[in-house]
Every structure is written in C-alpha cells, then in structure tokens.
Amino acid sequence: MIASLSSEWLKLRTTRTIFWLLVALSAVITLFVVAGVVTSETQDVSSPRDQLDLLGIGMLALIIALIMGLIVSTGEFRHGTITSTLLATPSRASVAISKAIAGMLFAVALVGLAEGLVLLELAIVLPAKGVDFAIQGGPAAAFLGRIFLAAALWGAIGSGVGLSIRNQIGAVVGCFAWLFLAEGLINAILRSHAIDSHAGRFLPLQATGAVLNTGARNSADLLSHTAGMAVLCGWMALATVLALVLLRRRDVS
C-alpha cells in the first residue's frame, strides 16, 4: 500500500497538469482577493469576521482538488496507464485506496498553498485600502482546520468518481454540471416539493457549505460543522467504495 501510494504521489508530481492548475488557481485567487477588497466598502472588510469570510476564497482550491482527482483517475483509462498500474499493483483495492489518499494529500497541500496566498495578499491589499489586518488566530485556525478536512474529502471524491466514470471529459463536465447546476436545482426542488424540505442539506455542496460556514451567512438551512463533516465523509466513502467495486469487477482490456 505504501509503495502504491508513493507511486500515486509521484504520478501527481510528474505531469504539467498540476503546474497549470496551480497557475490558474493563483490567478483566480488573486483576482478574487483584490476584487473582493477593492470593490468593498471599508466597513465591510474591517471586522475579523469579514476578513475571515475572505479566507473562504481559498475554497476555490477544493474545486481544483476535485478536478485533479478526476483528471488523475480518468487519465489512467484515457492514456491506458491503468494496465501498467495494475501490473505493478495487482490489488485493485490498493490502487483505489492509494488514489483516494493521494487525492486527499494533494488537496490538503493545494488548500495550504491557496490559503497561504490569500493571507499574503490580504496582508498586502487590506493595509493598502487603509484597513488593518484583523484576522485572529483562533477562529482562523478553526476555519483552516475545517477547510483542510473538506479539501481532503473532495480530493478523495474526485479520485473515486474518476475511477468509476473513466471518461475524462464526461467526468469533468459532469462534476461541473453537478456543482454549478444540478445540486442547486435538486436543492430547490427538495425545498419546494419534498416531504422533508431540509433534505437538501445532505447534498455534497451543502454539506461542504456547512463545514466551512463561518456564521456570517444565514446558517438555518445548513447542518452543523460536525454533521456536515460526517455527511461529506459519507459522500467520500460512497465514491471510494463505488470506485473499488467497479474497478474490481471490470476487465482491463
């Protein structure tokens, strides 16, 4: 398992995909931080709570972690490297679990970089706007802890979904469709028609929202931090188990 995990980690580091995703992430984060501070009224970014919300810009890394997990897993089928992967590691369970763990580790590293960049840019942009940098250690650390955990789960979900779907374009398009369209629609339908109008809270994006909720927004429709984390763990387990079952059942021909 360690050998397989080490190999998966090396795979992540040895293509240019990671470089371009990091460039894209840095550019988007910079844009969001600068735009978020510059276009806001001074009083809207002055309080520690407001500035903690700005740390949430690092959540973009979760999407990149998800996409990276998808690309790495589906890439095995797209490029035919799944054959050599399974020759080197015949245990398909080891391959699926190693990919999930590698996806988690990568996601944590990515969020670390993203939040580091957000903090650095806030430390420069806020004083330039005449606002003191007021993020406090305790709440920030708690938020960062939760975002690291959420990122790890998203990375593993990406790996699992990628191994299950196999088609790279289908997987990436499908995930974007889910994130930006399907989940919102389902949530809206559940709220308007379902017997349990709160069932939407258990959807992945809503559960992530619960984990990362800083309390600034109306959180009545969200689960608690702990419950959100438990639900997100459930989604991760579902994606990994599905990947494991399908990988074991399928012939590699």
Next chain:
Amino acid sequence: MIAVEDLRKRYGKTLAVDGLSFTVEPGRVVGFLGPNGAGKTTTLRILLGLVRANSGRATILGKSYSQLERPFCQVGAVLEASGFHPGRKARNHLRVLARAGHASKTRVDEVLKIVGLEGAARKRVGGYSLGMRQRLALAAALLGDPGVLILDEPANGLDPEGIRWLRDLLRSLAAEGRAVLISSHVLAEIEQTADEVVIINKGKFVAHGSVESLTRSSEGRVRVRSPQAAKLEKQLTKAGLKVDVDGDALLVAGGSSSKVGEIAAKSQVVLHELTPIATQLEDVFFALTTEEKR
C-alpha cells in the same frame, strides 16, 4: 513456469478463449501465434490478472499473477505501446512503476540503457516515436529484472535494426534462464527468435511444438519447371501428388524432389528446374489456421 489450463473467456456471445491449454518452460522463447481475434491478447491479459477467465487456470510460477509476491519483479509484460501519459517524461514513467512494483531505483537507468533510451530519458513520452514507445514498454517490462516475460507484439513500430536488437535481447534473456512468451504477427521474426510456437485459432489450441518439428512435420513442396508442363502436371496428378501452377512453374506437394524427378524421367519429360522448397513457419501457420477455418 507459465501454465494455461483449459482456459475459457466469453465476451457476450463471443467465446474469445475456448478451452486453451499450453505451458512455457524456463529458458525458452515461445511464440504465441494466431490470426487477429484468435484470443492471444485476451489469454495474455488473463495470465496477467487484467481480465478474469470464466473458467480454467492461468498461472505463472504455479500461482495466479495477483497471488505472486512482488509480481512486477517476477513477471515483466509488454501489452501495448500506448500505455503512457504523454506529458510524463520517460524516466519518470519508469520511476512511477519502480516505486509501485518494488523495483530498485537504480534499475531505472539500467533499463533505459538496455533499451537504448538513455539519451531520451528526460523527454516527454508524447514526443516519442512508436519505436521509442515500444522500447520504453520493454524497459518497463525489464524494470523488475523478472524471470518471466510476456510480450504482446513487442516488435510493432520497431525498425529493422530495432527488430534485430529485440531478437538478440530476447535470445540473451532466454539464455539467462528466463521464460519468454511472445505474441507476434511477424511470423518470419518469430521463426528466427522462438524455440517453440503455440498456435491458436478462434480461441482454441491448434498446435504446440518447436519451430523445427512443426516445419519438419509439415510436407514441403517442390518447384519444377518444364517445357512440357502440361504433360508433367498430368503425370504428377496421376501419381497422386497435388500440383499448383505458379507462373511458368509447378508447385508440387505430397512428394519429395526425388519422386518428382523419377516421375518426370519415367514420363520422358525434360526438366529445367527441380527445387525442393523448405517449409516456412508461415506455411505451417496458414495451413493450420486455414484448416481450422474450414
């Protein structure tokens, strides 16, 4: 060393492998031959644990591939020259496999040297020619210094020099006591490389033996030219020999050159050429697989 016993694999209504059995012993290069769709690749993938058989057994060193301890260091395989991430450098591709397969780090540079890719090791595989990819696939197969090699069409994309290099490499690996199972469409190449061949057709076993025994057991033909070809053809057919016309010559099967000469002399037919044609592996292959088709 490699044992396939009564192996069966069905894809929907198609029986890809139908009760196939054969063995490969250490120190032998065994050619695995069959027409397209004969079930060669499926058999090799079953041996390597990539495809599940419906019944039968496919073992290497007495165990299924997944049951072997560190299988990557016991069995090397080339299954396709397309199994590379185009954006990854060749050396990194091998490093990834070495890590997962418990092969030594130092082996990466060794195998790159063996396959002649040390100069291109830091190039991305996307820029490789088909021949270079084939060499890289062979490097990956040799990474664990395995005692068994399973190669599916390893000569694809290699230039004549590369084919000769591959032949010498496989012979030297077999001389070290390794078992080599190699499927190929290049029958002339297999004839020069393999000690034995296993021939299959439509998933079924057709023949297994040394190249020499198979070509010897198959009747050769005699090429004969005569200004009285029509008369000679009649006499040869009358004697029970099979005669085909090949331009201005006759190709005679079912009798030796002496017999053809004697018939010609007895019939007072002048001969301009009387040449025995040695049976090639290709003749045996087509004879056996065509018989199967009938």
